[in-house]
Amino acid sequence: MFDPFEDIRRMHKEMDRMFRDFFSSDKQLLPWKNKQELTSFRQPSCDVNEDRNKVLVEIEIPGVKKEDIQLRVRDDIIEVKAERKQDIKVEKKGFFRQERSYSGFYRAIPLQAKIDLDNTTAEYKNGILRIEAPKKEKLIEKGKRIAIK
Numbered sequence: 001m002f003d004p005f006e007d008i009r010r011m012h013k014e015m016d017r018m019f020r021d022f023f024s025s026d027k028q029l030l031p032w033k034n035k036q037e038l039t040s041f042r043q044p045s046c047d048v049n050e051d052r053n054k055v056l057v058e059i060e061i062p063g064v065k066k067e068d069i070q071l072r073v074r075d076d077i078i079e080v081k082a083e084r085k086q087d088i089k090v091e092k093k094g095f096f097r098q099e100r101s102y103s104g105f106y107r108a109i110p111l112q113a114k115i116d117l118d119n120t121t122a123e124y125k126n127g128i129l130r131i132e133a134p135k136k137e138k139l140i141e142k143g144k145r146i147a148i149k
Contacts, residue, residue, distance in 0.1 A: 062127035078109045
């Protein structure tokens with residue numbers, strides 16, 4: 001008997017397998033204690049712009065103090081982890097309220113070029129983390145004409 005949803009179920013299983021394999025095999029991508037630690041983290045919005053000399057990355061991390069941001073840069077990857085904790089405690093006569101909230105952000109951004117770690121800079125202002133990373137090797141615009149056989 002023909003089942004029109006069989007292809008959809010098969011595709012769903014394949015996508016689940018791909019995600020499971022991706023997150024379980026790349027331990028180098030996640031340097032923090034364990035991967036389960038990052039499951040409650042949100043992935044912040046990010047813009048990556050690249051020209052022939054540098055890579056510019058802007059990441060939205062609203063409401064986080066600069067001290068709570070961990071930035072790790074390697075030759076071809078930028079990793080950002082940030083945690084925001086809030087503890088509100090109000091005590092008045094006959095009234096007591098205590099609230100805690102926690103949120104975290106994590107993003108690993110693979111780059112298409114190797115970057116110069118020594119000259120990479122980062123600035124955090126108004127909830128935006130701006131990372132400017134010069135490339136190690138500048139693109140050479142000159143080329144060589146190749147004869148086609």
